[in-house]
Amino acid sequence: MTNIKKVSELAGVSTATVSRTLKSPERVSEQTRAKVMQAVKQAGYRPNWMATSVKTGKSNAIVVLVPNLVNPFFMRIIEGIEQAAQEKGYCVLLGDTQGLQAREHEYASMVLTNRADGLIQLDHSFPFSDNDADLAATIPMVSVCERIEGDRKYPFIELDNHAAGRALAHHLIGFGHKHFGIIAGQRRSQIHHDRLTGIMSVLQGEGIDFKEDMLVGSSYSIETGIEGARELLSRNPRPSAIFCFNDDIAIGAMFEIKSQGLKIPDDISVTGFDNVKVSAYMDPPLTTIDQPAYEMGRNAVEVLVQQINRLPLARSRVIMPFHLLERGSTGPLKI
Template sequence: MAKLGIKDIAAISGVSPATVSRTLRNPDIVSEETRKKVMKAVEEGGYTPSRFGANLRTQKSGNIIVVMPDITNQVNAGIIRAIESEAQKAGYSILLGDTQGLAEREKHYANMAQSGQADGVLLFTFHMPFNLNKALPVLKQLPPIVNSCESIPIEGISKVMIDNIAGARTAVEHLLSLGHKRIAAVMGPRDTPSTLERLKGYETALATARIEIDEQLIIRGDYGLDSGIGAMEQLLKLRLRPTAVFCFSDDMAIGAMSVLQENGFRIPQDISIMGFDDIRYARLMTPALTTIHQPLEEIGKACIELLLEQLDGKSEQARYVELPFQLMVRQSTGPAPL
């Protein structure tokens, strides 16, 4: 007689196939009554979970899913390179999940992990794509997971971050030290934690220097090159232009620099430009870009290290790792024009 499948077990138990899967994968998150019904059907039907099902703990897929909003972004590319290298050393393959900022894609990759197609997840988004029961411990409901770069506002998850507030404050303080007072900010996407944190750092530095915030000098961007171009074009139309511009990403800073140079402005003699990230091309620009260095390789390595600890059963507690940033002073910033 043929063995029953997961749909057959669901029909016999009177529950959904998803509930059967959850019961087999993590029985602690379902009720005792449901667990008894499902396990009785499993035993009587001779059901054997596949390697991509509930037997994940003893028969691993050997895959790790990396979920990112844009894998072509230079910051993400630097992190991915380090993740790939360290994962291979540990015998794991990387599955790249490019969500393009879409929630349905995030859910898709979460479902892949829950169905056993991956043993762990590295989340570089600020959305939690897994459904959680607030009454239960977070880690018991999730596959091995580490969150980085964009902090998910949920306690109990391992995270690898830098201090965006302090980094942005350091950037603005550098410009203030050069005599700049009209300092513009080109922000990232509106709802991302990194944008809000860098904005707070910008505002804190100005407030400490007793400089009033000018809303005209705060321009919305999206971390991309084109938004840096658009923001700089907008700033140049102001009657009172800024003497310095702090872009929340190097890509936007490079876009802003291109607009200034095309319009005959000298950098930094007329307008100073400050970035954030220290991507590979920052030091190759003319002039070389002053920026806040994120340790991209170290971020990738730390993420894998925390995830491997979970996969190897060496850690059942969430860990928070904060890596240091560094101010890289180059030629794109200089004294404020008289």
């Protein structure tokens, strides 16, 4: 069996440095970490994490709660989480909650029973039950994309969704559009509020009234896009542009628009959000907001491991950059 001494020889460092890299990678330089991890891979070394957990009281596992595992945007975040976790010696336990409170409570309890060292939440809900809320106060936890609702303060990794909403609104208004529809996702979440207020602030500045019947939908699904587009297309006047709060919604909306014999963007412009891979291959390609999902996942692990190791956080909010990708699903208003 390959041992730690062989790894140290291949990396050109001491066995103590190898051990430190595997247990607390944040305590060594990036260059040393890269050398050691390359040597680990070359030697085929497998650390005995079970023995380590007995000595340290850590499981070397983290729980990731995902509201919908088939969502391609979440999968990109998980890819970043998995890569960063492996580099730091952690395994990842995925909990596909389907937005069900009981499932969240069950997976979250793994941290309370020492089966995991920390938790990453990809939804906006507080994942612990009322009975466990006090115990959970000191649990290492970070949220990605969403902010955990309520007064509890946990670090989070997010986009500037307000600014992204404004960018989409400016984009469509620049094409001359004045009649809009919005197909939303989860309306209780912070990202819904931020995206909506971003759009509304631009409309207000342009003297365009926001009316409640402009807003439909309440989940991030293709079906929501189909139903939402059908509802908006029945309005008089019909919107000339539709904001969709994720790409799945936009895919459904585009399907329904075409089913009614309308052309995109000649009759109606459509925007998405997330830049899932298929969005670039739609007909026409979807104008959307690109979120750095992989990097968001990596950042979440960095912050979580700092919490696990009781290290002070430089900041509790990490704001990631976005890019507006202008593609063929949006165009000038036809008069």
